[in-house]
Amino acid sequence: MTPGSPIRKPIVIAVANQKGGVGKTTTAVSLSAGLAIAGVRTALVDLDGQGSASATFRWTDPPDGPRSSATLFARELPLAQAAVATHVADLWLVPADEQLVGLDAKLASAFGRERILSRCIAASRDPELEAVVIDTAPYLGLITLNALIAADYVVVPVSCEYLPMLGLRLLHRTLDDVRRRWGARAEVLGYLLTMYDRREAITTEVEGILRRTFGELVFAQPARVDTRHKASPSHKQTIFEFESESGRGRSDYAALVEEVLRRLRLRGHHLGAPPPPSFG
Numbered sequence: 001m002t003p004g005s006p007i008r009k010p011i012v013i014a015v016a017n018q019k020g021g022v023g024k025t026t027t028a029v030s031l032s033a034g035l036a037i038a039g040v041r042t043a044l045v046d047l048d049g050q051g052s053a054s055a056t057f058r059w060t061d062p063p064d065g066p067r068s069s070a071t072l073f074a075r076e077l078p079l080a081q082a083a084v085a086t087h088v089a090d091l092w093l094v095p096a097d098e099q100l101v102g103l104d105a106k107l108a109s110a111f112g113r114e115r116i117l118s119r120c121i122a123a124s125r126d127p128e129l130e131a132v133v134i135d136t137a138p139y140l141g142l143i144t145l146n147a148l149i150a151a152d153y154v155v156v157p158v159s160c161e162y163l164p165m166l167g168l169r170l171l172h173r174t175l176d177d178v179r180r181r182w183g184a185r186a187e188v189l190g191y192l193l194t195m196y197d198r199r200e201a202i203t204t205e206v207e208g209i210l211r212r213t214f215g216e217l218v219f220a221q222p223a224r225v226d227t228r229h230k231a232s233p234s235h236k237q238t239i240f241e242f243e244s245e246s247g248r249g250r251s252d253y254a255a256l257v258e259e260v261l262r263r264l265r266l267r268g269h270h271l272g273a274p275p276p277p278s279f280g
């Protein structure tokens, strides 16, 4: 970045679906790590009090004490001040701890309580930060609302284990509300089919419904069932470190990262080898 060039706001992507166990955390971790590996300087904000996204990463707490997303909200810090550098180059993390649980109630009387996270991101003024990925909790409380209001884009993981339309209608109502009342962009960047197993009838049923309803907005490559997604966090490794390049989980999320880069027009960034030169 050249000196004096305007400070651009990072692109904010929330990973959301109020249903639990659909692959939000796995997607937020893999997407943020993949973007960082592709050279996009990214911060992952863990907004689930269970802290499962944070669990994958190794970092060192700064001398003045640990960082957390609860402190980010409670003190309305600039994002960069609440983030730690992770073991993945170009990836920062705002970790979650149990303080986040119950924060909704404490913030109930805070000024402009729905936009706290938007202000933290706007105040960050870190010209180097290009993307923010937010992992959200499985309910639409005030913290999740903050994430959706701050979001330019929303990535929606949809599990192929049960019929999703009822839950998606609720999410869409919330997104409409967030746009109308709060002027947020909160545009669905794409739906990601997760827990995908083509041998299961429910998988083809869910895929059919989603592709008919949302067309191109459904990412072409689903995240197939891969037990390595369950194992990698306990090894403190993202899927890009834990699995070989040809591994199912890794290649599915590599495809997601490439497609997100394409949809966001972040040209020049690629996960793997540079694309072949085009002729004509």
Ligand SMILES: Nc1ncnc2c1ncn2[C@@H]1O[C@H](COP(=O)(O)OP(=O)(O)O)[C@@H](O)[C@H]1O
Pocket: 019, 020, 021, 022, 023, 024, 025, 026, 027, 052, 138, 194, 195, 196, 223, 224, 225, 226, 227, 229, 230, 231
């Ligand atoms: N594609 C997948 N194949 C197999 N297991 C997965 C896959 N994606 C996620 N999981 C596992 O399923 C569980 C729920 O996923 P998670 O990402 O935590 O969902 P959420 O954040 O929506 O609750 C976790 O144990 C995770 O490791």
Ligand SMILES: [Mg+2]
Pocket: 024, 025, 026, 048, 052, 136, 137
């Ligand atoms: Mg989760």
